[in-house]
Amino acid sequence: MxxxxxxxxxxxxxxxxxxxxxxxxxxxxxxxxxxxxxxxxxxxxxxxxxxxxxxxxxxxxxxxxxxxxxxxKSPPAAVLIKLAAKIPAGKKQGKEVIPPDAKKSGKYKGFSITRKQVEEIARKKFNDLNARDLEHAMRIIEGTARSMGIAVVD
Known part of the structure; x- marks a missing residue:
């Protein structure tokens, strides 16, 4: 049976x-x-x-x-991005009021990651992402980083 x-x-x-x-x-x-x-x-x-x-x-x-x-599954993208940006655990910006404007949102302003780190994260997450190729997966990871307030630099 x-x-x-x-x-x-x-x-x-x-x-x-x-x-x-x-x-x-x-x-x-x-x-x-x-x-x-x-x-x-x-x-x-x-x-x-x-x-x-x-x-x-x-x-x-x-x-x-x-x-x-x-x-x-692979760890959430936000966790991998925090590790790459070397954000200390439990460290967030002060208790400032963030306006609902999406361009100004993000808890981790002032931190950044490189394109190479984005590519490494995209390779780790590729099987769990709904992406057609590595470039598309990298754009998804970059978007997550931007929404967190983390800059992606070359």
Missing amino acids: AKQVVGIVKLQCPGGAATPAPPVGPALGAHGVNIGLFVKQFNDKTNNPDMKGLMLPVIVTVYSDRSFEFKI
Whole structure:
């Protein structure tokens, strides 16, 4: 008898440091998944220096016999851009009121990334982006950076 998909759970977990605490435990426990087994497998797969500590999107497919498979996606573009721009964790601009004008928005004004860094990020994210080629993926990443207030320089 073939396995039937009971549910698909989308989570964001820190690479190499997932715990059974919320949000992982309650989300998977509701579907009857062995939470400890998921946490162990996830941490083993993400314990390398490239993924350790980054928030990683995970899609968990749960089957009728309570078995599961999970797929780890690449980190969000904003996280990779912050790393490339060397923005310290928790560091944002002061409590100034930002007008709703889109040209003046962005929390991280004063920071910048190079086109080469944009290309590296686009290569990492290419499989998860809806882009037809690398140039298109780079434009998507540049747009994300601009919306954050980060300048893209040559």
